[in-house]
Amino acid sequence: MSNFRGNHSSHAGPVVLGSAALALTACATSAAPAADDDRPLVLTTFTVIADMVRNVADDRVQVASITRPGADIHLYEPTPDDLVRGQDADLIIENGMGLEAWFRQFTERLDAPTARISDGIDPLPITSGDYEGEPNPHAWMSPDNALVYVDNIRDALTELDPEGRDAYAQAAADYRERIEEVGTYLDTRLADVPDTSRALVTCEGAFSYLARDADLTEMYLWPVNSEGEATPQQTAAVTEFVRDNEVPALFCESTVNDSTQRSVARESGARMGQTLYVDSLSDPDGPVPTYLDLIRHDAEAIVDGLTGTP
Structure with missing residues:
Protein backbone atom coordinates (compact mmCIF):
# COMPACT_ATOMS: atom_id res chain seq x y z
CA MET A 1 0.00 0.00 0.00
CA ASP A 187 -7.50 3.72 10.55
CA THR A 188 -5.66 1.09 8.51
CA ARG A 189 -2.40 2.94 7.96
CA LEU A 190 -2.06 4.29 11.51
CA ALA A 191 -2.86 0.99 13.22
CA ASP A 192 0.80 0.08 13.85
CA VAL A 193 2.00 3.47 15.12
CA PRO A 194 3.23 3.01 18.73
CA ASP A 195 0.95 4.44 21.41
CA THR A 196 3.59 6.88 22.65
CA SER A 197 4.03 8.34 19.16
CA ARG A 198 0.34 8.55 18.26
CA ALA A 199 0.28 12.33 18.31
CA LEU A 200 -0.78 15.00 15.85
CA VAL A 201 1.19 18.17 16.54
CA THR A 202 0.08 21.19 14.51
CA CYS A 203 0.25 24.98 14.59
CA GLU A 204 -3.49 25.58 15.03
CA GLY A 205 -5.77 23.35 17.08
CA ALA A 206 -7.90 22.56 14.06
CA PHE A 207 -7.61 18.77 14.14
CA SER A 208 -9.41 17.85 17.37
CA TYR A 209 -12.10 15.83 15.61
CA LEU A 210 -9.72 14.05 13.24
CA ALA A 211 -7.33 13.27 16.10
CA ARG A 212 -10.19 11.84 18.15
CA ASP A 213 -11.41 9.63 15.31
CA ALA A 214 -7.88 8.41 14.48
CA ASP A 215 -7.01 7.85 18.16
CA LEU A 216 -4.23 10.43 18.11
CA THR A 217 -3.25 12.79 20.91
CA GLU A 218 -3.66 16.37 19.73
CA MET A 219 -1.03 19.03 20.51
CA TYR A 220 -0.80 22.52 19.01
CA LEU A 221 0.91 25.88 19.34
CA TRP A 222 -2.29 27.97 19.53
CA PRO A 223 -5.98 27.02 19.73
CA VAL A 224 -7.32 29.17 16.86
CA ASN A 225 -5.62 31.30 14.23
CA SER A 226 -7.26 34.51 15.43
CA GLU A 227 -5.20 34.36 18.64
CA GLY A 228 -1.98 35.01 16.71
CA GLU A 229 1.41 33.56 17.49
CA ALA A 230 2.32 31.04 20.17
CA THR A 231 3.59 32.28 23.53
CA PRO A 232 7.03 31.15 24.76
CA GLN A 233 5.24 28.94 27.30
CA GLN A 234 3.17 27.23 24.59
CA THR A 235 6.22 26.72 22.42
CA ALA A 236 8.17 25.21 25.32
CA ALA A 237 5.29 22.89 26.23
CA VAL A 238 4.96 21.60 22.67
CA THR A 239 8.73 21.10 22.38
CA GLU A 240 8.81 19.11 25.61
CA PHE A 241 5.84 16.99 24.54
CA VAL A 242 7.39 16.17 21.17
CA ARG A 243 10.75 15.30 22.69
CA ASP A 244 9.32 13.19 25.56
CA ASN A 245 7.03 11.21 23.25
CA GLU A 246 9.48 10.91 20.37
CA VAL A 247 6.90 12.29 17.96
CA PRO A 248 8.46 11.81 14.52
CA ALA A 249 6.87 14.69 12.60
CA LEU A 250 5.24 18.08 13.14
CA PHE A 251 2.80 19.92 10.91
CA CYS A 252 1.58 23.41 10.13
CA GLU A 253 -1.35 24.74 8.14
CA SER A 254 -1.22 26.56 4.82
CA THR A 255 -2.73 29.82 6.09
CA VAL A 256 -0.20 30.51 8.89
CA ASN A 257 3.51 31.15 9.34
CA ASP A 258 5.34 27.92 10.23
CA SER A 259 8.53 29.49 11.63
CA THR A 260 7.70 28.69 15.27
CA GLN A 261 6.88 25.09 14.42
CA ARG A 262 10.16 24.75 12.55
CA SER A 263 11.91 25.99 15.68
CA VAL A 264 10.14 23.29 17.69
CA ALA A 265 11.29 20.70 15.17
CA ARG A 266 14.91 21.80 15.47
CA GLU A 267 14.82 21.78 19.27
CA SER A 268 13.03 18.44 19.57
CA GLY A 269 14.67 16.49 16.76
CA ALA A 270 11.38 15.93 14.92
CA ARG A 271 11.01 16.67 11.22
CA MET A 272 8.52 18.94 9.54
CA GLY A 273 5.80 17.07 7.72
CA GLN A 274 3.93 18.27 4.68
CA THR A 275 1.79 21.39 4.87
CA LEU A 276 -1.77 20.68 5.99
CA TYR A 277 -4.90 22.36 4.64
CA VAL A 278 -7.90 23.24 6.77
CA ASP A 279 -9.90 26.43 6.25
CA SER A 280 -9.64 26.92 2.52
CA LEU A 281 -9.30 25.10 -0.75
CA SER A 282 -6.60 26.11 -3.21
CA ASP A 283 -7.07 27.55 -6.66
CA PRO A 284 -7.98 24.95 -9.32
CA ASP A 285 -4.33 24.35 -10.25
CA GLY A 286 -3.21 24.10 -6.61
CA PRO A 287 -2.77 21.03 -4.38
CA VAL A 288 -6.29 20.90 -2.87
CA PRO A 289 -8.89 22.28 -5.30
CA THR A 290 -11.66 20.13 -3.77
CA TYR A 291 -12.65 19.01 -0.28
CA LEU A 292 -11.84 15.39 -1.09
CA ASP A 293 -8.40 16.49 -2.28
CA LEU A 294 -7.97 18.36 1.01
CA ILE A 295 -8.78 15.51 3.36
CA ARG A 296 -6.92 12.97 1.21
CA HIS A 297 -3.84 15.19 1.16
CA ASP A 298 -3.97 15.72 4.92
CA ALA A 299 -4.53 12.02 5.59
CA GLU A 300 -1.58 11.03 3.42
CA ALA A 301 0.61 13.74 4.99
CA ILE A 302 -0.21 12.57 8.52
CA VAL A 303 0.39 8.92 7.66
CA ASP A 304 3.66 9.80 5.95
CA GLY A 305 4.78 11.88 8.95
CA LEU A 306 3.94 9.28 11.59
CA THR A 307 4.92 6.12 9.70
CA GLY A 308 7.47 7.24 7.12
CA THR A 309 5.36 5.95 4.22
CA PRO A 310 2.27 7.56 2.63
Missing part, protein backbone atom coordinates in the same frame (compact mmCIF):
# COMPACT_ATOMS: atom_id res chain seq x y z
CA SER A 2 2.09 2.88 -1.23
CA ASN A 3 -0.45 5.70 -0.96
CA PHE A 4 -4.13 6.51 -0.51
CA ARG A 5 -5.13 6.39 -4.14
CA GLY A 6 -3.24 3.17 -4.64
CA ASN A 7 -5.04 1.60 -1.70
CA HIS A 8 -8.36 2.06 -3.44
CA SER A 9 -7.57 1.03 -6.97
CA SER A 10 -11.07 -0.30 -7.55
CA HIS A 11 -12.33 3.27 -7.25
CA ALA A 12 -9.47 4.95 -9.07
CA GLY A 13 -11.34 5.63 -12.29
CA PRO A 14 -14.40 7.39 -10.84
CA VAL A 15 -12.38 9.25 -8.21
CA VAL A 16 -9.84 10.61 -10.68
CA LEU A 17 -12.50 11.61 -13.16
CA GLY A 18 -14.56 13.28 -10.42
CA SER A 19 -11.57 15.19 -9.10
CA ALA A 20 -10.65 16.40 -12.56
CA ALA A 21 -14.16 17.62 -13.22
CA LEU A 22 -14.32 19.40 -9.89
CA ALA A 23 -10.95 21.00 -10.49
CA LEU A 24 -12.25 22.44 -13.73
CA THR A 25 -15.23 24.00 -11.95
CA ALA A 26 -13.51 25.00 -8.72
CA CYS A 27 -12.67 28.42 -10.13
CA ALA A 28 -16.39 29.16 -10.11
CA THR A 29 -16.71 28.40 -6.40
CA SER A 30 -16.17 32.01 -5.37
CA ALA A 31 -17.13 33.67 -8.64
CA ALA A 32 -20.20 35.81 -9.08
CA PRO A 33 -23.24 33.79 -10.22
CA ALA A 34 -24.12 33.91 -13.89
CA ALA A 35 -26.78 36.49 -14.63
CA ASP A 36 -28.54 34.24 -17.18
CA ASP A 37 -28.59 31.16 -14.92
CA ASP A 38 -32.09 30.61 -13.52
CA ARG A 39 -31.10 27.83 -11.11
CA PRO A 40 -31.42 28.63 -7.37
CA LEU A 41 -28.31 30.29 -5.93
CA VAL A 42 -26.75 28.72 -2.83
CA LEU A 43 -24.19 30.95 -1.14
CA THR A 44 -21.75 29.40 1.35
CA THR A 45 -19.45 31.05 3.86
CA PHE A 46 -16.21 29.45 2.64
CA THR A 47 -14.75 27.34 -0.13
CA VAL A 48 -14.74 23.99 1.66
CA ILE A 49 -18.49 24.08 2.19
CA ALA A 50 -19.06 25.34 -1.35
CA ASP A 51 -17.31 22.30 -2.79
CA MET A 52 -19.23 19.91 -0.55
CA VAL A 53 -22.48 21.49 -1.69
CA ARG A 54 -21.44 21.14 -5.33
CA ASN A 55 -20.92 17.42 -4.84
CA VAL A 56 -24.43 16.94 -3.45
CA ALA A 57 -26.18 19.44 -5.72
CA ASP A 58 -25.96 17.31 -8.88
CA ASP A 59 -25.72 20.56 -10.88
CA ARG A 60 -29.29 21.55 -9.95
CA VAL A 61 -28.24 24.78 -8.17
CA GLN A 62 -25.61 27.47 -8.55
CA VAL A 63 -23.05 27.47 -5.74
CA ALA A 64 -20.77 30.35 -4.72
CA SER A 65 -18.52 31.00 -1.72
CA ILE A 66 -18.39 34.33 0.09
CA THR A 67 -14.69 33.88 0.84
CA ARG A 68 -12.18 33.02 -1.86
CA PRO A 69 -9.47 30.33 -2.06
CA GLY A 70 -6.69 30.93 0.46
CA ALA A 71 -8.71 33.25 2.72
CA ASP A 72 -8.60 32.86 6.51
CA ILE A 73 -12.21 32.22 7.48
CA HIS A 74 -11.66 33.30 11.10
CA LEU A 75 -10.75 36.90 10.32
CA TYR A 76 -12.78 37.55 7.18
CA GLU A 77 -14.62 40.85 6.77
CA PRO A 78 -17.51 40.95 4.27
CA THR A 79 -17.11 43.41 1.41
CA PRO A 80 -19.77 45.47 -0.37
CA ASP A 81 -19.50 43.05 -3.30
CA ASP A 82 -20.31 40.17 -0.96
CA LEU A 83 -23.49 41.92 0.15
CA VAL A 84 -24.51 42.52 -3.46
CA ARG A 85 -24.07 38.82 -4.30
CA GLY A 86 -25.92 37.84 -1.15
CA GLN A 87 -29.02 39.75 -2.21
CA ASP A 88 -29.63 37.16 -4.94
CA ALA A 89 -29.11 34.09 -2.73
CA ASP A 90 -31.96 31.61 -2.36
CA LEU A 91 -30.15 29.79 0.46
CA ILE A 92 -27.10 30.58 2.59
CA ILE A 93 -25.15 27.71 4.15
CA GLU A 94 -22.79 28.23 7.08
CA ASN A 95 -20.63 25.96 9.19
CA GLY A 96 -21.71 27.33 12.57
CA MET A 97 -20.04 26.49 15.89
CA GLY A 98 -18.85 30.09 16.10
CA LEU A 99 -16.51 29.78 13.11
CA GLU A 100 -17.92 32.65 11.09
CA ALA A 101 -17.81 35.39 13.73
CA TRP A 102 -18.42 37.94 10.97
CA PHE A 103 -21.42 36.13 9.56
CA ARG A 104 -24.23 37.77 11.53
CA GLN A 105 -23.43 41.25 10.22
CA PHE A 106 -23.70 39.73 6.75
CA THR A 107 -26.96 37.79 7.07
CA GLU A 108 -28.88 40.40 9.05
CA ARG A 109 -29.08 42.43 5.84
CA LEU A 110 -30.28 39.51 3.72
CA ASP A 111 -33.63 37.82 3.33
CA ALA A 112 -32.47 34.31 2.35
CA PRO A 113 -32.92 31.34 4.71
CA THR A 114 -29.78 29.99 6.38
CA ALA A 115 -28.79 26.37 7.01
CA ARG A 116 -26.14 25.38 9.55
CA ILE A 117 -24.49 22.16 8.40
CA SER A 118 -22.70 21.28 11.64
CA ASP A 119 -26.05 20.65 13.34
CA GLY A 120 -26.11 17.20 14.89
CA ILE A 121 -22.37 17.00 15.56
CA ASP A 122 -21.25 16.50 19.15
CA PRO A 123 -18.87 19.47 19.58
CA LEU A 124 -15.45 19.18 21.16
CA PRO A 125 -14.47 22.19 23.28
CA ILE A 126 -11.51 24.45 22.70
CA THR A 127 -9.31 23.67 25.69
CA SER A 128 -7.21 26.83 26.09
CA GLY A 129 -6.84 30.46 25.12
CA ASP A 130 -9.40 33.23 24.75
CA TYR A 131 -12.02 30.84 23.36
CA GLU A 132 -11.62 28.12 26.00
CA GLY A 133 -14.82 26.15 26.48
CA GLU A 134 -16.37 27.20 23.19
CA PRO A 135 -16.97 24.58 20.44
CA ASN A 136 -14.06 23.79 18.18
CA PRO A 137 -15.60 24.66 14.80
CA HIS A 138 -13.34 22.56 12.53
CA ALA A 139 -15.66 19.58 12.46
CA TRP A 140 -15.31 19.05 8.69
CA MET A 141 -11.72 17.85 9.24
CA SER A 142 -13.15 14.55 10.53
CA PRO A 143 -14.32 12.15 7.81
CA ASP A 144 -16.96 10.90 10.26
CA ASN A 145 -18.32 14.40 10.83
CA ALA A 146 -18.19 15.15 7.12
CA LEU A 147 -20.89 12.53 6.64
CA VAL A 148 -23.16 14.61 8.90
CA TYR A 149 -22.34 17.66 6.77
CA VAL A 150 -23.32 15.77 3.64
CA ASP A 151 -26.65 14.68 5.12
CA ASN A 152 -27.42 18.23 6.26
CA ILE A 153 -26.55 19.61 2.82
CA ARG A 154 -28.79 17.01 1.18
CA ASP A 155 -31.69 17.98 3.46
CA ALA A 156 -31.19 21.73 2.95
CA LEU A 157 -31.10 21.35 -0.84
CA THR A 158 -34.16 19.12 -0.79
CA GLU A 159 -36.09 21.73 1.20
CA LEU A 160 -35.00 24.39 -1.30
CA ASP A 161 -35.73 22.22 -4.36
CA PRO A 162 -38.10 19.33 -3.49
CA GLU A 163 -38.18 18.12 -7.10
CA GLY A 164 -34.48 17.27 -6.81
CA ARG A 165 -34.94 14.96 -3.82
CA ASP A 166 -33.87 11.76 -5.60
CA ALA A 167 -30.91 13.41 -7.32
CA TYR A 168 -29.65 14.89 -4.04
CA ALA A 169 -30.09 11.59 -2.22
CA GLN A 170 -28.07 9.65 -4.83
CA ALA A 171 -25.31 12.24 -5.08
CA ALA A 172 -25.03 12.40 -1.29
CA ALA A 173 -24.78 8.61 -1.03
CA ASP A 174 -22.02 8.49 -3.65
CA TYR A 175 -20.15 11.33 -1.96
CA ARG A 176 -20.41 9.66 1.45
CA GLU A 177 -18.71 6.55 0.08
CA ARG A 178 -15.70 8.54 -1.12
CA ILE A 179 -15.38 10.34 2.20
CA GLU A 180 -15.64 7.09 4.16
CA GLU A 181 -12.66 5.74 2.22
CA VAL A 182 -10.46 8.42 3.81
CA GLY A 183 -11.45 7.39 7.33
CA THR A 184 -10.78 3.75 6.52
CA TYR A 185 -7.38 4.65 5.10
CA LEU A 186 -6.38 6.53 8.26
Whole structure:
Protein backbone atom coordinates (compact mmCIF):
# COMPACT_ATOMS: atom_id res chain seq x y z
CA MET A 1 0.00 0.00 0.00
CA SER A 2 2.09 2.88 -1.23
CA ASN A 3 -0.45 5.70 -0.96
CA PHE A 4 -4.13 6.51 -0.51
CA ARG A 5 -5.13 6.39 -4.14
CA GLY A 6 -3.24 3.17 -4.64
CA ASN A 7 -5.04 1.60 -1.70
CA HIS A 8 -8.36 2.06 -3.44
CA SER A 9 -7.57 1.03 -6.97
CA SER A 10 -11.07 -0.30 -7.55
CA HIS A 11 -12.33 3.27 -7.25
CA ALA A 12 -9.47 4.95 -9.07
CA GLY A 13 -11.34 5.63 -12.29
CA PRO A 14 -14.40 7.39 -10.84
CA VAL A 15 -12.38 9.25 -8.21
CA VAL A 16 -9.84 10.61 -10.68
CA LEU A 17 -12.50 11.61 -13.16
CA GLY A 18 -14.56 13.28 -10.42
CA SER A 19 -11.57 15.19 -9.10
CA ALA A 20 -10.65 16.40 -12.56
CA ALA A 21 -14.16 17.62 -13.22
CA LEU A 22 -14.32 19.40 -9.89
CA ALA A 23 -10.95 21.00 -10.49
CA LEU A 24 -12.25 22.44 -13.73
CA THR A 25 -15.23 24.00 -11.95
CA ALA A 26 -13.51 25.00 -8.72
CA CYS A 27 -12.67 28.42 -10.13
CA ALA A 28 -16.39 29.16 -10.11
CA THR A 29 -16.71 28.40 -6.40
CA SER A 30 -16.17 32.01 -5.37
CA ALA A 31 -17.13 33.67 -8.64
CA ALA A 32 -20.20 35.81 -9.08
CA PRO A 33 -23.24 33.79 -10.22
CA ALA A 34 -24.12 33.91 -13.89
CA ALA A 35 -26.78 36.49 -14.63
CA ASP A 36 -28.54 34.24 -17.18
CA ASP A 37 -28.59 31.16 -14.92
CA ASP A 38 -32.09 30.61 -13.52
CA ARG A 39 -31.10 27.83 -11.11
CA PRO A 40 -31.42 28.63 -7.37
CA LEU A 41 -28.31 30.29 -5.93
CA VAL A 42 -26.75 28.72 -2.83
CA LEU A 43 -24.19 30.95 -1.14
CA THR A 44 -21.75 29.40 1.35
CA THR A 45 -19.45 31.05 3.86
CA PHE A 46 -16.21 29.45 2.64
CA THR A 47 -14.75 27.34 -0.13
CA VAL A 48 -14.74 23.99 1.66
CA ILE A 49 -18.49 24.08 2.19
CA ALA A 50 -19.06 25.34 -1.35
CA ASP A 51 -17.31 22.30 -2.79
CA MET A 52 -19.23 19.91 -0.55
CA VAL A 53 -22.48 21.49 -1.69
CA ARG A 54 -21.44 21.14 -5.33
CA ASN A 55 -20.92 17.42 -4.84
CA VAL A 56 -24.43 16.94 -3.45
CA ALA A 57 -26.18 19.44 -5.72
CA ASP A 58 -25.96 17.31 -8.88
CA ASP A 59 -25.72 20.56 -10.88
CA ARG A 60 -29.29 21.55 -9.95
CA VAL A 61 -28.24 24.78 -8.17
CA GLN A 62 -25.61 27.47 -8.55
CA VAL A 63 -23.05 27.47 -5.74
CA ALA A 64 -20.77 30.35 -4.72
CA SER A 65 -18.52 31.00 -1.72
CA ILE A 66 -18.39 34.33 0.09
CA THR A 67 -14.69 33.88 0.84
CA ARG A 68 -12.18 33.02 -1.86
CA PRO A 69 -9.47 30.33 -2.06
CA GLY A 70 -6.69 30.93 0.46
CA ALA A 71 -8.71 33.25 2.72
CA ASP A 72 -8.60 32.86 6.51
CA ILE A 73 -12.21 32.22 7.48
CA HIS A 74 -11.66 33.30 11.10
CA LEU A 75 -10.75 36.90 10.32
CA TYR A 76 -12.78 37.55 7.18
CA GLU A 77 -14.62 40.85 6.77
CA PRO A 78 -17.51 40.95 4.27
CA THR A 79 -17.11 43.41 1.41
CA PRO A 80 -19.77 45.47 -0.37
CA ASP A 81 -19.50 43.05 -3.30
CA ASP A 82 -20.31 40.17 -0.96
CA LEU A 83 -23.49 41.92 0.15
CA VAL A 84 -24.51 42.52 -3.46
CA ARG A 85 -24.07 38.82 -4.30
CA GLY A 86 -25.92 37.84 -1.15
CA GLN A 87 -29.02 39.75 -2.21
CA ASP A 88 -29.63 37.16 -4.94
CA ALA A 89 -29.11 34.09 -2.73
CA ASP A 90 -31.96 31.61 -2.36
CA LEU A 91 -30.15 29.79 0.46
CA ILE A 92 -27.10 30.58 2.59
CA ILE A 93 -25.15 27.71 4.15
CA GLU A 94 -22.79 28.23 7.08
CA ASN A 95 -20.63 25.96 9.19
CA GLY A 96 -21.71 27.33 12.57
CA MET A 97 -20.04 26.49 15.89
CA GLY A 98 -18.85 30.09 16.10
CA LEU A 99 -16.51 29.78 13.11
CA GLU A 100 -17.92 32.65 11.09
CA ALA A 101 -17.81 35.39 13.73
CA TRP A 102 -18.42 37.94 10.97
CA PHE A 103 -21.42 36.13 9.56
CA ARG A 104 -24.23 37.77 11.53
CA GLN A 105 -23.43 41.25 10.22
CA PHE A 106 -23.70 39.73 6.75
CA THR A 107 -26.96 37.79 7.07
CA GLU A 108 -28.88 40.40 9.05
CA ARG A 109 -29.08 42.43 5.84
CA LEU A 110 -30.28 39.51 3.72
CA ASP A 111 -33.63 37.82 3.33
CA ALA A 112 -32.47 34.31 2.35
CA PRO A 113 -32.92 31.34 4.71
CA THR A 114 -29.78 29.99 6.38
CA ALA A 115 -28.79 26.37 7.01
CA ARG A 116 -26.14 25.38 9.55
CA ILE A 117 -24.49 22.16 8.40
CA SER A 118 -22.70 21.28 11.64
CA ASP A 119 -26.05 20.65 13.34
CA GLY A 120 -26.11 17.20 14.89
CA ILE A 121 -22.37 17.00 15.56
CA ASP A 122 -21.25 16.50 19.15
CA PRO A 123 -18.87 19.47 19.58
CA LEU A 124 -15.45 19.18 21.16
CA PRO A 125 -14.47 22.19 23.28
CA ILE A 126 -11.51 24.45 22.70
CA THR A 127 -9.31 23.67 25.69
CA SER A 128 -7.21 26.83 26.09
CA GLY A 129 -6.84 30.46 25.12
CA ASP A 130 -9.40 33.23 24.75
CA TYR A 131 -12.02 30.84 23.36
CA GLU A 132 -11.62 28.12 26.00
CA GLY A 133 -14.82 26.15 26.48
CA GLU A 134 -16.37 27.20 23.19
CA PRO A 135 -16.97 24.58 20.44
CA ASN A 136 -14.06 23.79 18.18
CA PRO A 137 -15.60 24.66 14.80
CA HIS A 138 -13.34 22.56 12.53
CA ALA A 139 -15.66 19.58 12.46
CA TRP A 140 -15.31 19.05 8.69
CA MET A 141 -11.72 17.85 9.24
CA SER A 142 -13.15 14.55 10.53
CA PRO A 143 -14.32 12.15 7.81
CA ASP A 144 -16.96 10.90 10.26
CA ASN A 145 -18.32 14.40 10.83
CA ALA A 146 -18.19 15.15 7.12
CA LEU A 147 -20.89 12.53 6.64
CA VAL A 148 -23.16 14.61 8.90
CA TYR A 149 -22.34 17.66 6.77
CA VAL A 150 -23.32 15.77 3.64
CA ASP A 151 -26.65 14.68 5.12
CA ASN A 152 -27.42 18.23 6.26
CA ILE A 153 -26.55 19.61 2.82
CA ARG A 154 -28.79 17.01 1.18
CA ASP A 155 -31.69 17.98 3.46
CA ALA A 156 -31.19 21.73 2.95
CA LEU A 157 -31.10 21.35 -0.84
CA THR A 158 -34.16 19.12 -0.79
CA GLU A 159 -36.09 21.73 1.20
CA LEU A 160 -35.00 24.39 -1.30
CA ASP A 161 -35.73 22.22 -4.36
CA PRO A 162 -38.10 19.33 -3.49
CA GLU A 163 -38.18 18.12 -7.10
CA GLY A 164 -34.48 17.27 -6.81
CA ARG A 165 -34.94 14.96 -3.82
CA ASP A 166 -33.87 11.76 -5.60
CA ALA A 167 -30.91 13.41 -7.32
CA TYR A 168 -29.65 14.89 -4.04
CA ALA A 169 -30.09 11.59 -2.22
CA GLN A 170 -28.07 9.65 -4.83
CA ALA A 171 -25.31 12.24 -5.08
CA ALA A 172 -25.03 12.40 -1.29
CA ALA A 173 -24.78 8.61 -1.03
CA ASP A 174 -22.02 8.49 -3.65
CA TYR A 175 -20.15 11.33 -1.96
CA ARG A 176 -20.41 9.66 1.45
CA GLU A 177 -18.71 6.55 0.08
CA ARG A 178 -15.70 8.54 -1.12
CA ILE A 179 -15.38 10.34 2.20
CA GLU A 180 -15.64 7.09 4.16
CA GLU A 181 -12.66 5.74 2.22
CA VAL A 182 -10.46 8.42 3.81
CA GLY A 183 -11.45 7.39 7.33
CA THR A 184 -10.78 3.75 6.52
CA TYR A 185 -7.38 4.65 5.10
CA LEU A 186 -6.38 6.53 8.26
CA ASP A 187 -7.50 3.72 10.55
CA THR A 188 -5.66 1.09 8.51
CA ARG A 189 -2.40 2.94 7.96
CA LEU A 190 -2.06 4.29 11.51
CA ALA A 191 -2.86 0.99 13.22
CA ASP A 192 0.80 0.08 13.85
CA VAL A 193 2.00 3.47 15.12
CA PRO A 194 3.23 3.01 18.73
CA ASP A 195 0.95 4.44 21.41
CA THR A 196 3.59 6.88 22.65
CA SER A 197 4.03 8.34 19.16
CA ARG A 198 0.34 8.55 18.26
CA ALA A 199 0.28 12.33 18.31
CA LEU A 200 -0.78 15.00 15.85
CA VAL A 201 1.19 18.17 16.54
CA THR A 202 0.08 21.19 14.51
CA CYS A 203 0.25 24.98 14.59
CA GLU A 204 -3.49 25.58 15.03
CA GLY A 205 -5.77 23.35 17.08
CA ALA A 206 -7.90 22.56 14.06
CA PHE A 207 -7.61 18.77 14.14
CA SER A 208 -9.41 17.85 17.37
CA TYR A 209 -12.10 15.83 15.61
CA LEU A 210 -9.72 14.05 13.24
CA ALA A 211 -7.33 13.27 16.10
CA ARG A 212 -10.19 11.84 18.15
CA ASP A 213 -11.41 9.63 15.31
CA ALA A 214 -7.88 8.41 14.48
CA ASP A 215 -7.01 7.85 18.16
CA LEU A 216 -4.23 10.43 18.11
CA THR A 217 -3.25 12.79 20.91
CA GLU A 218 -3.66 16.37 19.73
CA MET A 219 -1.03 19.03 20.51
CA TYR A 220 -0.80 22.52 19.01
CA LEU A 221 0.91 25.88 19.34
CA TRP A 222 -2.29 27.97 19.53
CA PRO A 223 -5.98 27.02 19.73
CA VAL A 224 -7.32 29.17 16.86
CA ASN A 225 -5.62 31.30 14.23
CA SER A 226 -7.26 34.51 15.43
CA GLU A 227 -5.20 34.36 18.64
CA GLY A 228 -1.98 35.01 16.71
CA GLU A 229 1.41 33.56 17.49
CA ALA A 230 2.32 31.04 20.17
CA THR A 231 3.59 32.28 23.53
CA PRO A 232 7.03 31.15 24.76
CA GLN A 233 5.24 28.94 27.30
CA GLN A 234 3.17 27.23 24.59
CA THR A 235 6.22 26.72 22.42
CA ALA A 236 8.17 25.21 25.32
CA ALA A 237 5.29 22.89 26.23
CA VAL A 238 4.96 21.60 22.67
CA THR A 239 8.73 21.10 22.38
CA GLU A 240 8.81 19.11 25.61
CA PHE A 241 5.84 16.99 24.54
CA VAL A 242 7.39 16.17 21.17
CA ARG A 243 10.75 15.30 22.69
CA ASP A 244 9.32 13.19 25.56
CA ASN A 245 7.03 11.21 23.25
CA GLU A 246 9.48 10.91 20.37
CA VAL A 247 6.90 12.29 17.96
CA PRO A 248 8.46 11.81 14.52
CA ALA A 249 6.87 14.69 12.60
CA LEU A 250 5.24 18.08 13.14
CA PHE A 251 2.80 19.92 10.91
CA CYS A 252 1.58 23.41 10.13
CA GLU A 253 -1.35 24.74 8.14
CA SER A 254 -1.22 26.56 4.82
CA THR A 255 -2.73 29.82 6.09
CA VAL A 256 -0.20 30.51 8.89
CA ASN A 257 3.51 31.15 9.34
CA ASP A 258 5.34 27.92 10.23
CA SER A 259 8.53 29.49 11.63
CA THR A 260 7.70 28.69 15.27
CA GLN A 261 6.88 25.09 14.42
CA ARG A 262 10.16 24.75 12.55
CA SER A 263 11.91 25.99 15.68
CA VAL A 264 10.14 23.29 17.69
CA ALA A 265 11.29 20.70 15.17
CA ARG A 266 14.91 21.80 15.47
CA GLU A 267 14.82 21.78 19.27
CA SER A 268 13.03 18.44 19.57
CA GLY A 269 14.67 16.49 16.76
CA ALA A 270 11.38 15.93 14.92
CA ARG A 271 11.01 16.67 11.22
CA MET A 272 8.52 18.94 9.54
CA GLY A 273 5.80 17.07 7.72
CA GLN A 274 3.93 18.27 4.68
CA THR A 275 1.79 21.39 4.87
CA LEU A 276 -1.77 20.68 5.99
CA TYR A 277 -4.90 22.36 4.64
CA VAL A 278 -7.90 23.24 6.77
CA ASP A 279 -9.90 26.43 6.25
CA SER A 280 -9.64 26.92 2.52
CA LEU A 281 -9.30 25.10 -0.75
CA SER A 282 -6.60 26.11 -3.21
CA ASP A 283 -7.07 27.55 -6.66
CA PRO A 284 -7.98 24.95 -9.32
CA ASP A 285 -4.33 24.35 -10.25
CA GLY A 286 -3.21 24.10 -6.61
CA PRO A 287 -2.77 21.03 -4.38
CA VAL A 288 -6.29 20.90 -2.87
CA PRO A 289 -8.89 22.28 -5.30
CA THR A 290 -11.66 20.13 -3.77
CA TYR A 291 -12.65 19.01 -0.28
CA LEU A 292 -11.84 15.39 -1.09
CA ASP A 293 -8.40 16.49 -2.28
CA LEU A 294 -7.97 18.36 1.01
CA ILE A 295 -8.78 15.51 3.36
CA ARG A 296 -6.92 12.97 1.21
CA HIS A 297 -3.84 15.19 1.16
CA ASP A 298 -3.97 15.72 4.92
CA ALA A 299 -4.53 12.02 5.59
CA GLU A 300 -1.58 11.03 3.42
CA ALA A 301 0.61 13.74 4.99
CA ILE A 302 -0.21 12.57 8.52
CA VAL A 303 0.39 8.92 7.66
CA ASP A 304 3.66 9.80 5.95
CA GLY A 305 4.78 11.88 8.95
CA LEU A 306 3.94 9.28 11.59
CA THR A 307 4.92 6.12 9.70
CA GLY A 308 7.47 7.24 7.12
CA THR A 309 5.36 5.95 4.22
CA PRO A 310 2.27 7.56 2.63
